Amino acid sequence: MAPSAPERSRYLDIYTRMTRIHRSDERFRRMLLGGQLAIAYYSPRGQELLSAALMAAVRQDDYLVTTYRGIHDQLAKGIPVRDLWAEFAGKATGTCKGKGGPMHITHPETGVMVTTGIVGSGLPIANGLAWASMLKGEDRVTVCCFGDGATNIGAFHEALNMASVWKLPVVFVCQNNRYAEKTKFADGTACATISDRAIGYGLEAIRIDGNDADAMYDAAARAVAKARAGDGPSLIEAMTFRFMGHSFGDPGEYIPKEEYAAFLAIDPVPAYRQKLLDLQIGEQELGAIDAQILAELEDAVTYALESPYAGEDEILKDVLDVEITPAISGETPFQIEEVA
Amino acid sequence: MAPSAPERSRYLDIYTRMTRIHRSDERFRRMLLGGQLAIAYYSPRGQELLSAALMAAVRQDDYLVTTYRGIHDQLAKGIPVRDLWAEFAGKATGTCKGKGGPMHITHPETGVMVTTGIVGSGLPIANGLAWASMLKGEDRVTVCCFGDGATNIGAFHEALNMASVWKLPVVFVCQNNRYAEKTKFADGTACATISDRAIGYGLEAIRIDGNDADAMYDAAARAVAKARAGDGPSLIEAMTFRFMGHSFGDPGEYIPKEEYAAFLAIDPVPAYRQKLLDLQIGEQELGAIDAQILAELEDAVTYALESPYAGEDEILKDVLDVEITPAISGETPFQIEEVA
Amino acid sequence: MSTGTTTEAPKMISTLQAVNQALDEAMANDERVIVFGEDVADPQGGGVFKTSKGLSTKYGDHRVRSTPIAEQAIVGAAVGAALAGMRPVAEIMLMNFITVAMDQLVNHAAKLRFMSGGQSSVPLTIRTIAGAGRGNGGQHSDMLEAWLAHVPGLKVVTASNPADAKGLLLSCIEDDNPCIFIEHIMGFQQKGVAPPPGHRVPLGKAAIAREGHDITVVSYGKAVNDVLAVAAALDPAISVEVIDLRTIAPFDEQAILESVGKTGRCLIVHEAIKAFGVGAEIAARVQEKLWGRLKAPVGRVGSKYAAVPFAPPLEKAFLYSQLEIQGAIQRLMAA
């Protein structure tokens, strides 16, 4: 059955977001392999569709808090590819002038408020953002993404409890990719599913196949609508898989071959494309999106590589709201004489 | 029906522990009121029987980790009244030479390993003690007591998860007295019962009336036996009530009068005495225990008040395993000249 | 109302009232100000020390909230709310409890402005109560300001009297940087002249609490009062200039250097232990920047290298004393 017009446009929207993530990630890894970039990189390969469908259910002015493995969330949320690439390359034209880097992307224009490198620390901050929206009478929702391993740290617990007691407009999304670094889910986590923890917070929870775009979109849309209506937080456990190990260079020997193969067979990226083809959305239309994204990406890569780094005086800026002087830092400026 | 001989002796054992706690607490408060002592004091009034029954199910060489509201646990575990009183009075003869004080009682001889003043922090330490027993091949169990409010802090979560993944021989006992300082259970805690949280840790949990000695004893005995057998941790939520506010001087205006009255009507201390009388354990026998405990207490009070304080040189001791010298502390010894 | 010539006794307030008034005024002035922490709302007594008493009744329980016992969630909520443009004022009941929330303060509050390339601003205030003297023992009495001072991006502030407490706390709340405001547990009942309405004390500026010409004693918080008492006792034999730092980090280097440049002698006094404390940084800078102009080494007085003991005589032995301050001044005068 052919999709309705709104469905169709949503599918294409999700496809576009997914492809943008997919191509960016692919290109990053190629450049890392080729030595054109040298950064710690946490590939979202396998989690692209999850993020694309999730963010399709969210407004651009909704807040997002995510993690080091966040490029899929950031692109899906709408950060322009150029700005993100430039930040990954550390350039002055990046979202954060190169001062934050990939692990610390902030882009308030698209609602990306915090990217944290500290496991679990985003959740308490998401509460604060959501509380502020509530106090201001805005109907903004805060989406907070984190991994399965993050659910074992204290901040997760404190935040979910507070969000629930205070009925904050937050949607907590656990992207359960079954591994935390090299530790298998069950070796670090004492419950069968993360959703099992929700009852301990009086929270509505749903566990879905995050790689099923419809399931992901529906769950997100429901949770977002609930939060927007003032009915409090939800927890979504979105099951997924990461194909590229924890970080670039991790060969993933700890993943059983059969497990890997089984997930590869249902890789969401080609599957979603095929699904759209099956739904009579033509190769031509998808191809046009692909081409546009590749062009956008080429432009972004060039922009990132050719942009300058910020000047060293940036060290003195943005530490406080005033520039740092020697009287603040205790520095002793002195002349350096070269030695033969 | 009259109790069996072992039951009878257990009842008397529990009665003795309960009475020792009850009389000590009463006497403390009297001395605080009279100004003979001036310390921050967290009365266990209302929780005496819980602790007495719990510790009756535990061996003296089992470990205990408890909190600032710990005097009932410490006495029930077996710390001699003299030593405890002397520590509460800050004296050199106290369990910790007066260096720790009421909030930091340690008494390894009776298994009291840590008393913490930091909410929730005892749980991770309990895991370490239990893990050590496991590694040494001992069948020692670690009992860890904490309040309902403590279940909202991160350490609780991290510890329960780790204990469960590692199948550690710990019995976690939440003494749910329905208030955390002045905050009602439901105002800080998003779940209906603490036991609801256990599923999130794959933990066996039981919620009982902690003021029912049989229920408390049975739950503890089962959990202890399970841990001792190597079958892992349990969580006991023991419902109770505290009659004296959070700390000495707290009039407890935040407790609804009806709630207070309802609990007072079922005050476990007189109720347990009555129960034993009903079970044909004679007034005479109980009276002898009462008298013995009052004598023991008089002795302890005198001992505590008459003991000397430790000398000031204790400041330099027990910081490290060697005495602190000026070269370590950066002190500059100098002569103090009196000024007219 | 005064009818004319007679001078009225100045109105006095306690530090407790000063803190309470500062919170009240901040909330009245700016609806972005929100106050939260454990038991801070009126149904829970308005804070264990009553610093927020009356506020939830006056401003509503949406703006003044008691929280679960969850310091990471508390500081995290402050970070998030600040990022979204609010002016959160969170209470960490005792400074030792900040040890469970250092991540939010250090990795997030302090760094988000920098890491975002200036896009984010985190105008939060954390109020926390610290200090020994009440027999609260090892886990409830620490002064940890040196840790926070070592974190670029944080301001660390404390007051020695009620008027400053009010003026500094208001400045913290109005400041665009994350500020930690430390209240001494023994100082709440201290009385002082009530400041006029609208009173502010600027951050980053020290006060000359007493003028003198023989030696400069730099201190902050409650200890300033001990220093002033010693200075008065030594007068006129030794003329002690007392600098009240007010902002511990980043501190007012210029004020210190000017004073020590004049007196030629410097002693730093604080309650925290001496080793690796705030006094070390001040001493290190003074000896460097006033090289050749000092008449004595820079001295320090702090508490002993130990956990805070429980027993009263041991706690007293742990704490720095007026006698030690006096001895240190005399030693430096004799150098």
Next chain:
Amino acid sequence: MSTGTTTEAPKMISTLQAVNQALDEAMANDERVIVFGEDVADPQGGGVFKTSKGLSTKYGDHRVRSTPIAEQAIVGAAVGAALAGMRPVAEIMLMNFITVAMDQLVNHAAKLRFMSGGQSSVPLTIRTIAGAGRGNGGQHSDMLEAWLAHVPGLKVVTASNPADAKGLLLSCIEDDNPCIFIEHIMGFQQKGVAPPPGHRVPLGKAAIAREGHDITVVSYGKAVNDVLAVAAALDPAISVEVIDLRTIAPFDEQAILESVGKTGRCLIVHEAIKAFGVGAEIAARVQEKLWGRLKAPVGRVGSKYAAVPFAPPLEKAFLYSQLEIQGAIQRLMAA
């Protein structure tokens, strides 16, 4: 085996191997030693930096355990196990993550001996990896040793070369006090002469890494190597004595005072930011205890007052440099 007269090249090891060997020997020597942390067991790769590779295979997964991501639980387990007589060696993957576990370290590990009146002993070791230079950005690069040094009851230790890393880590594990052993992220591949079996480096004792008579430079960890490079470059124009602190707290005051007493000049160099850093304490003590015997003020070199930036040129600008060390030495020589 050598057949006689020819001298063999000394066997070299990396710091990574040194740490691994120290853990291995400690486990072989004493079955109370247990090793745990995130991903430290072999099925998880033997640690993200491979420092514990091979150990779980060799000693069994009861003694070498990968943990959940839960630093409070990790340090707490170390505290509890140590109290019960084990010798836990826990890894906190990166030093910034210690911010979520400060309570266990500071309120418990450091204080339990004191608060128990000497009944408890907490012989734990926390290994943690720290430092900038790899583009890991603001939340993965901090050096926070000054916080820990400010806590009575803790020992803080770091090494500048593989042999010391092995000898110091073994000493930490065998020490009856809680020890924090800091490994620099950029130092794992550093090569050095392999120490003989049984090698120990005592805690609390500094090393003279280079003798000299014009100026003493005190440093620790990776920075010692930068100081040595500068010292070599300045030779023979300036004769630099280099002290490698090894134990940061409590540090070897005597070694510093003896050296500076001889040279009359002192510079402290560390990677942590300068303000309120370890250098401040050393400077404060040296200027006081060697009053009148210094030829120049005590100088300090540290990294900039900022979060650690991501972009390579900014990270470089953040970090202290050999050029700055050299400049500081020259300035002090000219004072």
